[in-house]
Amino acid sequence: QSVLTQPPSVSGAPGQRVTISCTGTSSNIGAGNDVHWYHHLPGTAPKLLIYSNTNRPSGVPDRFTGSKSGTSASLAITGLQVEDEADYYCQSFDSGLGRVFGGGTKLTVL
Amino acid sequence: VQLLESGGGFVQPGESLRLSCTASGFTFGDFAMSWVRQAPGKGLECLSTIFGGGGSPYYYADSVKGRFTVSRDNSKNTLFLQINSLRAEDTAIYYCAKYRGMEYQNYYFDYWGQGTLVTVSS
Numbered sequence: 001q002s003v004l005t006q007p008p009s010v011s012g013a014p015g016q017r018v019t020i021s022c023t024g025t026s027s028n029i030g031a032g033n034d035v036h037w038y039h040h041l042p043g044t045a046p047k048l049l050i051y052s053n054t055n056r057p058s059g060v061p062d063r064f065t066g067s068k069s070g071t072s073a074s075l076a077i078t079g080l081q082v083e084d085e086a087d088y089y090c091q092s093f094d095s096g097l098g099r100v101f102g103g104g105t106k107l108t109v110l
Numbered sequence: 111v112q113l114l115e116s117g118g119g120f121v122q123p124g125e126s127l128r129l130s131c132t133a134s135g136f137t138f139g140d141f142a143m144s145w146v147r148q149a150p151g152k153g154l155e156c157l158s159t160i161f162g163g164g165g166s167p168y169y170y171a172d173s174v175k176g177r178f179t180v181s182r183d184n185s186k187n188t189l190f191l192q193i194n195s196l197r198a199e200d201t202a203i204y205y206c207a208k209y210r211g212m213e214y215q216n217y218y219f220d221y222w223g224q225g226t227l228v229t230v231s232s
Contacts, residue, residue, distance in 0.1 A: 002153050036218040038154075045113075045222040046154070046205065052216065089154055093215040098169050099144075099156040 003028060004090050004102035011108040012080045020105045022073045022090030028100060030071035033093040037066055037075045040087045040104075049088070050075060077107070085109050111135035111221045113206050118226030125196050125230075131189040131206030131223055139163065139184035142209040142217065145191045147202040148225075155202075158191065159209070159217075168214075174200075196230045203227050 005023040012018040022035060029035055037050040048057050050066035053073065065076045073092075077084055090102040117129040129145070145157045158180040159169040167180050179192040189206050203225040211217035 034216040034218070038219070043224075045224045046207075046219070047222070048218065048220050051210075051218045051220070057220065091154075091218065093217075098171065099159070099217070101154040101156070103153040 002103035003094055003097055003100040004092060006088075006090060006102035006105045008103070009106045009108065011110055012077075013110045014080050014082060016080050017076060017078045018080060018107065019077075020075045020088050020090075020107070022075070022092075022102050024071050024073075024092060024094075026071060027096055028071075028092045028094040029068065029073060031095060035066070035068050035073035036091045037064075038089045038091065040089060042087070046089070080109050082109050111208065113208065113221060113223035115204065115206055115223045115226040118204065118228045120229045120231070121196055122232055123197060123230055126192070126194045127196065127228060129191040129193065129204055129206075129226060129228075131191075133187045133189065133206075133208070136208070138182075138187040142168075143180075143182065143189045144207045144209060144219065145178075145180060145189075146205045146207050146219070146222075147200075148205070149199070149202040152202075157204075160189070193228070196228075198230050200228060201230050 034052045038046045039049045040046040053068040087104045094100045112134045141162045160167045160180045181190045205225045207219035208221040209217045210220040
């Protein structure tokens, strides 16, 4: 059971918009700690997608948008592309447990 | 930036391993580093944090405290993870990751290696 809760899977058709939620508690996201998002294809190095809630590193398309409110955060992906199929993880900091991740969400592009 | 892990393998319960992560493309000694693992079918787990500069280990996950030791050799741009008393539940892909950020609680991982597989089985 991960400290941050993500849906196990989401799906969408090419061109559509999907969102992935990340729900925490007052000990982590709700304490004002930043949320970061990673893209991971099994067998490869995870890649930073969004940092500090809303910021995209250089090279990440603006189709990827992060937001945060209260004890939750979300990753929105617009204009879905087949190459977006991957696992997505949120990460934050918990006052009792240290750096924590969500359980991961598998995105399927139909 | 490149991070290249090595040292994984197939070991029996109770044995030890030393993982290495060789870094390039940035001033290794200036940045905090971490080991993160992913067990089969599970999510990511942050195991340890070691600061840059003098390289003091700062954090170990409860699941590995007392058995895992993180260290670094800034002269060789290398991060290490000494893993003792291995258990079946330590079977995982082990990634090294570079930290970035201003405040410690808001650090994030801006680069990751591709991982090294550790399998613990009798």
